[in-house]
Amino acid sequence: AFKILLYRYTFQEDILVGSPIANRNRTEIEPLIGFFVNTLVLCTNLSGNLSFRELLDRVRQVTWDAQDNQDFPFEKLVEELQPERDLSHSPLFQVMFVLQNAPQVDLELSGLTLSSLNSENSTARLELTLNLQETASGLVGAFDYNTDLFDKSTINGMVGHFHSLLAGIVNNPEQRLSQLPLLTEAEKYQLLVEWNDTQIEYPQDQCFHQLFEAQGSQSPDAVAVVFKDQQLTYRELNQRANQLAHYLQKVGVKPEVIVGICVERSLEMIVGVLGILKAGGAYLPLDPTYPAERLAFILSDSQVPILLTTRKLVTELPQYHGQVICLDTDWATIAQESAQNPDSGVTVENLAYLIYTSGSTGTPKGVLVTHEGLGNLTEDKIQTCKVQPESRILQFFSLSFDASIPELVMALGSGAALHLGTPEELLPGSALMKLLREQAITHITLPPSALAVLPAEELPALQMVLVGGEAPSPELIAQWSKGRLFINAYGPTETTVNASMVECGNGGQSLPTVRPAANKQLYILDQHLQPVPIGVPGELHISGVGLARGYLNRPEKTAETFIPNPFSDELGSRLYKTGDLACYLNDGNIKLLGRLDHQVKIRGFRIEPGEIEARLTQHPIVQESVVIVREDQPGDKRLVAYVVPNREQLLTIGDLRRFIGEKLPKYMVPTAFVTLDALPLNPNGKVDRLALPVPDTARPELEAAFVAPRTPTEQVLAEIFVRVLEVQQVGVSDNFFELGGHSLLATQLIAQLLKTFELEVTVVDLFEAPTVAGLAERIEKILHGDRQAERLSETLALLNADAVLDSSICPECLTQPTVEPSCILLTGATGFVGAFLLYELLQQTSADIYCLVRADNTESAQNKLQNCLKSYLVWEESFKSRIIPVIGDLSQPLLSISKEQFHKLADKIDVIYHNGAWVHHASPYSLLKATNVLGTQEVLRLACKVKAKPVHFISASSVFPGVGNSGMKVIREQDNIDNGQVPFSGYSRSKWVAERLVTAARDRGLPVCIYRLARISGHSQTGVFNVNDFLYRLIIGCVQLGSIPDGELIQDIIPIDYTSKAVVHISKQQASWGKAFHLVNPHPVSTNLFFQKLRSLGYPIQQLPYEQWHTQLLNIAEHSPEHPLYPLFSLLPAKNSQAQPSDSTKPSDSTVVKLDYQNTLNGLTGTSITCPPIDDQLLSTYFSYLIDSGALAPPPISNELERNRTADISAV
Structure with missing residues (x-):
C-alpha cells in the first residue's frame, strides 16, 4: 500500500524503498547482544495497471528474494553498484519503510512502575520514512520527513491519503491501482467543485458582432479603432462592416462558411473580421508575412471558398482557386451595399473562426472555435481587466495568433478604442514605448519577453497589463504591478484563448499562478483521469464554456484531445487535454510545471518542435534533426536546431536558414543551428536531449570562412x-x-x-x-x-556630383506666377513644422491646400492630416473642406504619382511649399538621399512642368559648417553655401545638396525662396512641443538621469508659431523671390537656462563635469535603450574626441555660427510678427505642457509650481 501511495504521487513505475531487517537468521547469533541490522532495497515495478492482489504477489516475491540475500551488506551493495553519490541524500533510495513486528513485552521490576513514552525525532535521516508498529489493537505508525522538502500540511494530507488508500484496498482488493481511492471526500469536493465555482452571467444567446452592434447603438460617435493617423467611430465601423457583410452574403457566405482574410495591419483588417462575422461566416486569419508554402497549405487544407485581401497582396499569395475580394480596389462596389445590420441567422453554436497552430507532425492544425466562447470571453475580459468606454486598448498580436482575439473583443465589446499600431511601432523597445505614450494606451497585452525590455515607470496612462504565452518572473510582476492592474493569463487556442486570468503582484513579487476563468473548470488529473492531491503533478484538463469544436479534418486528433468529462452530469460535456503539467497549491491556485511533451512557448507563440524537425528533414542534405529550447542565460529562451548532415555533402548554415525560412513563420526559425556527426542517444535508443551540446558557434548567417583578427x-x-x-x-x-x-x-x-x-x-x-x-x-x-582631410575630399566630390540638377528640369512656361494662389501644394504636412505651416496657410490665404501624404488611400490621408493638427491643438472643422490629400512619396520618381496625375497636379497648383524631409541626424547621407535630395528634384520637376510655380524651400541653418571649419564669423543670407566645406551630419548634408538643386533651378528661371530654420522649439502660447526634437530629449533625459553636464550648449531656438507665421508672410511677397531667409533668434540661449528653470520647479538635478556626465550617458548607451538620451549618444561626443560633432549639437559657443537675418527683418517690416524671447515665462509655458501631457513626470511640489498652477487656475 505504501508503494501504491508513492506510485500515485510520482507516476514512477519503478519504486525503490529501503527497509531494515534484523538479520538474525542464524541460530549461532541468537544469544549474542549486538546490532546486526542490515538495510534491504526493495524494488518493485508497478506498470501494467495491476490490481492490488496482482501487486501483492509481486511485492511478496521481491520481499522473499531480498530476505534470501539479507546477509549482503548494504555498504557492499553500494560499493558494487557505484550509484551517483550526493551528500544531500542516501544512495539507492530516499524513502524507507519500517515495520516493528516484534511483540511488545511489559517490563516489570520490583518496586518500580514502568510505562512506555512516545519519543519525537528532531532529525530525519532520509527524505521520508514510514514507521509502523504492530499492536494488540492493530497497526499504528508515524511519518518522519525532511522539513526542507515537506511541510506539515503536506504530510497530514499524505496520512489522509494513506488512510483512504488502505480503506479502498480492504473494501475491494481486486480494484486496479489507478482506481483505488486516494482523496478524501472533502478533498474531492474542494478540488472538483469548490475551486471550480466560476459561474458568472454572460450573453448566452448573442454572438460577438451583436455585442459590438449594441455598443455602436449606445455610443455611435465614440472612436472604435485607430491606426496611424486614421480612425473610425463605432457608427462608421459598423456601417462599413455591414456593407461588407451584405456583399459577402450575396456571394454565398452564411453560417458555417469559412472566409479567409489576408491583409496587413489596417482599419480594413477590423472591418474584414466584423464583416465576415456579421455575414454569418467564420473567419480564417492568414498572416501575409508567413512563407508562401505555409499559406498554401492552410488554403488547401481549409478549402475556403472566399478570400479577403488587398490588391497589393494578391500577387504575393500562393495559387488560390476560390473567389478573391480586394478590400481596397473592390471597395467602391462593396460600398454600394446597405449599411444596415444584416440578418444572417447565425447562432452561438455556429463556427466563429478557424485558427491554425503548430502541429507535431510537421503540418499546422486548424482549431474550430464557435461563437459561444466569444460571448463568454468578452464579458470575462471586460470585468477582469476593468475595461471602460474611455479605455484605449493596444492591439499588439498578429490576427493569425489567437491572442489578438481578447484584445479585439474587450475593446469593441465595451465601447473602448482599439489602437492597432504599425509593425514597426509594435517592435518592443523605443518604438513601442513611443506609441504607448503618444496614444496614452490604458490596456496592453504582451508576452513577458516583450514587456521585460520596456521601462514600466514611463507610462502614466497605463492602467492594466496582461501577460500570457509564458510565465512572467516575480521581478517582472513586481515592476509592472505598481499602481496598476497586473494579470497573468493562460489558455490554449482550443479553449477560446483564456482559461485563466489571475490578478497578481500589487507592487510586490509573486509567483505566477493559474485559476479557472469565468465559466471554466480546471482539473489536474493523472494518466487514468483520477484527480491528484494538492502538490502532486498531473496533466491539466479544461472544461466549461468555450471549448473548441475540434480540429479541422483531423477527427482522430479531436477524439484524442477532446474527451468526455467524467465530472459533469451535463450532456455532451467534454474535457480538453492540455498536455501541460501542473499541480494544485494549498490556496487553490495552480502552478504550471512544464509540458508533458516537447511543445514549447516562446514570446507567447506555441511551437511544436516536431513541426520544425519535420521541415528540416525535408532538406536534401539533412539526415536527422532535433529542435529544442535552450535557456543558457536566464530569461533568454532560444530555439536551437541540431542537424546531422549527409557526410558526403557540404551543408551551409546560411542555406539551411533560408530553406527553413521559406517554409515556416519567422518565430519558428531557430536562432542557432548546430551540426553534429550523430545525435546523442540514451540507453533506450531515443535522442538524449539533455546531452545536446551548447551551441559553440554564433555565425549562423555567415557562409564565408572565418578569418581571425590580424592586428x-x-x-x-x-x-x-x-x-x-x-x-x-x-x-x-x-x-x-x-x-x-x-x-x-x-x-x-x-x-x-x-x-x-x-x-x-x-x-x-x-x-x-x-x-x-x-x-x-x-x-x-x-x-x-x-582621416579628416582624406574623407572630406571624398565626401565633397560625392556631394558635388549629387548637387547637379537634372538637365530636363527647366520651366516650360515663364508666365508671371499668380500673386494670390488658389491651389497650394505642401509637402511634409504631417511633421511638426509642416503642421504649423499648413495651419498658417489656411489662416493667411484663401487657397485650397494640397498635401502630399504617404497613405493607403485618400480617406486615411485625410484622417492623418486631421489627427496631426488635432494633436498640435490647431485643428478647426472649417479646415476640412480646404485640405486635399495627394497620395504620394517623396522618395519615388514623380513622387509616386502616375504621369497623368503628375501633369494634372502641375497644371492645377500655383505655388509649392517644400517642407518634407526625412529628419534623422544619426543616419548617413546615403540613407537620406532618396527622400531629401531626389525628392527635392522631383518637386522642382513638378514646379517647372506646364507653368512655372514658385517653390518655397524649407532648409536648415546647419547647411553652414561651424566657424572653426569655414572661417566665417558672420554668415549673410546671400552667402554661397558652396564654399568648399560641407556639414558633418548626413541630414545637414542632404539639405546642403537639396539647397544647391533649388539654387540651380533658380538660375534656370524658376522663382524660389529658401528658408534656413534654426532649432525649432514649442508653441509660445500652448507649449506644444516636438517630442522627437534633440532639445526635448535632452531635457527629458537629463531630468530622468538627475544630472546635467557643466559648460554651456548654446542653442539658437525659435518657437514654432513665430516660424510658421514668418515663413508664410514672407512667402506672399513677390519681392522675396530669389532670396534666402535666416529664421533665427536674435539672442541664442544657453541650455543652462532650461536646467535652472527645472531646478526652480523642484527637479533634483546636479551639475557634473562633462566627462563624468558623459560616462553616465555611456552607461545608458550600453544598458538602457529606452532612455530618452539613448538616441542622442552619437550626437554628444566626449570632449577629447577627435571626431567632429554633429553640426547642431556642438558643446561650445565658440563653434556657433552667427547668422545674419536682414532679409527676414525686411520681410516682416510693418507686422507684429517677432521672435519671442526665450525667457522665464516662455519656459513656464513649455514645462507646463510637458508635465500636463505626461511627457515629463511632475516634480516634488515646489512653491513656484504651486504659484504657476494657481495662476493658471485664476486665469481660467
Missing part, C-alpha cells in the same frame, strides 16, 4: 562585436548587421568604442564600414590623425 585594433574590435552582439566568434570580414546588429545595438557598439579607444566613431562610420577590418582601418586613421 591589435582588429582583435579589440572583434571582442567588442562579440559582447554587443552576444555571439561567440567574429572574424575580420564579418558584417555587424549580418550578425544581427541594428540601430540600437549600433549605439551600444559606439559606446564601447568610446570607452575602449577614447575616441568617437559615428553611426555613419559603422554604416559605411560595418566589418571589423573596415572599422579598424577607420579607427587607426583617426588615431593617426590622417
Whole structure:
C-alpha cells in the first residue's frame, strides 16, 4: 500500500524503498547482544495497471528474494553498484519503510512502575520514512520527513491519503491501482467543485458582432479603432462592416462558411473580421508575412471558398482557386451595399473562426472555435481587466495568433478604442514605448519577453497589463504591478484563448499562478483521469464554456484531445487535454510545471518542435534533426536546431536558414543551428536531449570562412562585436548587421568604442564600414590623425556630383506666377513644422491646400492630416473642406504619382511649399538621399512642368559648417553655401545638396525662396512641443538621469508659431523671390537656462563635469535603450574626441555660427510678427505642457509650481 501511495504521487513505475531487517537468521547469533541490522532495497515495478492482489504477489516475491540475500551488506551493495553519490541524500533510495513486528513485552521490576513514552525525532535521516508498529489493537505508525522538502500540511494530507488508500484496498482488493481511492471526500469536493465555482452571467444567446452592434447603438460617435493617423467611430465601423457583410452574403457566405482574410495591419483588417462575422461566416486569419508554402497549405487544407485581401497582396499569395475580394480596389462596389445590420441567422453554436497552430507532425492544425466562447470571453475580459468606454486598448498580436482575439473583443465589446499600431511601432523597445505614450494606451497585452525590455515607470496612462504565452518572473510582476492592474493569463487556442486570468503582484513579487476563468473548470488529473492531491503533478484538463469544436479534418486528433468529462452530469460535456503539467497549491491556485511533451512557448507563440524537425528533414542534405529550447542565460529562451548532415555533402548554415525560412513563420526559425556527426542517444535508443551540446558557434548567417583578427585594433574590435552582439566568434570580414546588429545595438557598439579607444566613431562610420577590418582601418586613421582631410575630399566630390540638377528640369512656361494662389501644394504636412505651416496657410490665404501624404488611400490621408493638427491643438472643422490629400512619396520618381496625375497636379497648383524631409541626424547621407535630395528634384520637376510655380524651400541653418571649419564669423543670407566645406551630419548634408538643386533651378528661371530654420522649439502660447526634437530629449533625459553636464550648449531656438507665421508672410511677397531667409533668434540661449528653470520647479538635478556626465550617458548607451538620451549618444561626443560633432549639437559657443537675418527683418517690416524671447515665462509655458501631457513626470511640489498652477487656475 505504501508503494501504491508513492506510485500515485510520482507516476514512477519503478519504486525503490529501503527497509531494515534484523538479520538474525542464524541460530549461532541468537544469544549474542549486538546490532546486526542490515538495510534491504526493495524494488518493485508497478506498470501494467495491476490490481492490488496482482501487486501483492509481486511485492511478496521481491520481499522473499531480498530476505534470501539479507546477509549482503548494504555498504557492499553500494560499493558494487557505484550509484551517483550526493551528500544531500542516501544512495539507492530516499524513502524507507519500517515495520516493528516484534511483540511488545511489559517490563516489570520490583518496586518500580514502568510505562512506555512516545519519543519525537528532531532529525530525519532520509527524505521520508514510514514507521509502523504492530499492536494488540492493530497497526499504528508515524511519518518522519525532511522539513526542507515537506511541510506539515503536506504530510497530514499524505496520512489522509494513506488512510483512504488502505480503506479502498480492504473494501475491494481486486480494484486496479489507478482506481483505488486516494482523496478524501472533502478533498474531492474542494478540488472538483469548490475551486471550480466560476459561474458568472454572460450573453448566452448573442454572438460577438451583436455585442459590438449594441455598443455602436449606445455610443455611435465614440472612436472604435485607430491606426496611424486614421480612425473610425463605432457608427462608421459598423456601417462599413455591414456593407461588407451584405456583399459577402450575396456571394454565398452564411453560417458555417469559412472566409479567409489576408491583409496587413489596417482599419480594413477590423472591418474584414466584423464583416465576415456579421455575414454569418467564420473567419480564417492568414498572416501575409508567413512563407508562401505555409499559406498554401492552410488554403488547401481549409478549402475556403472566399478570400479577403488587398490588391497589393494578391500577387504575393500562393495559387488560390476560390473567389478573391480586394478590400481596397473592390471597395467602391462593396460600398454600394446597405449599411444596415444584416440578418444572417447565425447562432452561438455556429463556427466563429478557424485558427491554425503548430502541429507535431510537421503540418499546422486548424482549431474550430464557435461563437459561444466569444460571448463568454468578452464579458470575462471586460470585468477582469476593468475595461471602460474611455479605455484605449493596444492591439499588439498578429490576427493569425489567437491572442489578438481578447484584445479585439474587450475593446469593441465595451465601447473602448482599439489602437492597432504599425509593425514597426509594435517592435518592443523605443518604438513601442513611443506609441504607448503618444496614444496614452490604458490596456496592453504582451508576452513577458516583450514587456521585460520596456521601462514600466514611463507610462502614466497605463492602467492594466496582461501577460500570457509564458510565465512572467516575480521581478517582472513586481515592476509592472505598481499602481496598476497586473494579470497573468493562460489558455490554449482550443479553449477560446483564456482559461485563466489571475490578478497578481500589487507592487510586490509573486509567483505566477493559474485559476479557472469565468465559466471554466480546471482539473489536474493523472494518466487514468483520477484527480491528484494538492502538490502532486498531473496533466491539466479544461472544461466549461468555450471549448473548441475540434480540429479541422483531423477527427482522430479531436477524439484524442477532446474527451468526455467524467465530472459533469451535463450532456455532451467534454474535457480538453492540455498536455501541460501542473499541480494544485494549498490556496487553490495552480502552478504550471512544464509540458508533458516537447511543445514549447516562446514570446507567447506555441511551437511544436516536431513541426520544425519535420521541415528540416525535408532538406536534401539533412539526415536527422532535433529542435529544442535552450535557456543558457536566464530569461533568454532560444530555439536551437541540431542537424546531422549527409557526410558526403557540404551543408551551409546560411542555406539551411533560408530553406527553413521559406517554409515556416519567422518565430519558428531557430536562432542557432548546430551540426553534429550523430545525435546523442540514451540507453533506450531515443535522442538524449539533455546531452545536446551548447551551441559553440554564433555565425549562423555567415557562409564565408572565418578569418581571425590580424592586428591589435582588429582583435579589440572583434571582442567588442562579440559582447554587443552576444555571439561567440567574429572574424575580420564579418558584417555587424549580418550578425544581427541594428540601430540600437549600433549605439551600444559606439559606446564601447568610446570607452575602449577614447575616441568617437559615428553611426555613419559603422554604416559605411560595418566589418571589423573596415572599422579598424577607420579607427587607426583617426588615431593617426590622417582621416579628416582624406574623407572630406571624398565626401565633397560625392556631394558635388549629387548637387547637379537634372538637365530636363527647366520651366516650360515663364508666365508671371499668380500673386494670390488658389491651389497650394505642401509637402511634409504631417511633421511638426509642416503642421504649423499648413495651419498658417489656411489662416493667411484663401487657397485650397494640397498635401502630399504617404497613405493607403485618400480617406486615411485625410484622417492623418486631421489627427496631426488635432494633436498640435490647431485643428478647426472649417479646415476640412480646404485640405486635399495627394497620395504620394517623396522618395519615388514623380513622387509616386502616375504621369497623368503628375501633369494634372502641375497644371492645377500655383505655388509649392517644400517642407518634407526625412529628419534623422544619426543616419548617413546615403540613407537620406532618396527622400531629401531626389525628392527635392522631383518637386522642382513638378514646379517647372506646364507653368512655372514658385517653390518655397524649407532648409536648415546647419547647411553652414561651424566657424572653426569655414572661417566665417558672420554668415549673410546671400552667402554661397558652396564654399568648399560641407556639414558633418548626413541630414545637414542632404539639405546642403537639396539647397544647391533649388539654387540651380533658380538660375534656370524658376522663382524660389529658401528658408534656413534654426532649432525649432514649442508653441509660445500652448507649449506644444516636438517630442522627437534633440532639445526635448535632452531635457527629458537629463531630468530622468538627475544630472546635467557643466559648460554651456548654446542653442539658437525659435518657437514654432513665430516660424510658421514668418515663413508664410514672407512667402506672399513677390519681392522675396530669389532670396534666402535666416529664421533665427536674435539672442541664442544657453541650455543652462532650461536646467535652472527645472531646478526652480523642484527637479533634483546636479551639475557634473562633462566627462563624468558623459560616462553616465555611456552607461545608458550600453544598458538602457529606452532612455530618452539613448538616441542622442552619437550626437554628444566626449570632449577629447577627435571626431567632429554633429553640426547642431556642438558643446561650445565658440563653434556657433552667427547668422545674419536682414532679409527676414525686411520681410516682416510693418507686422507684429517677432521672435519671442526665450525667457522665464516662455519656459513656464513649455514645462507646463510637458508635465500636463505626461511627457515629463511632475516634480516634488515646489512653491513656484504651486504659484504657476494657481495662476493658471485664476486665469481660467
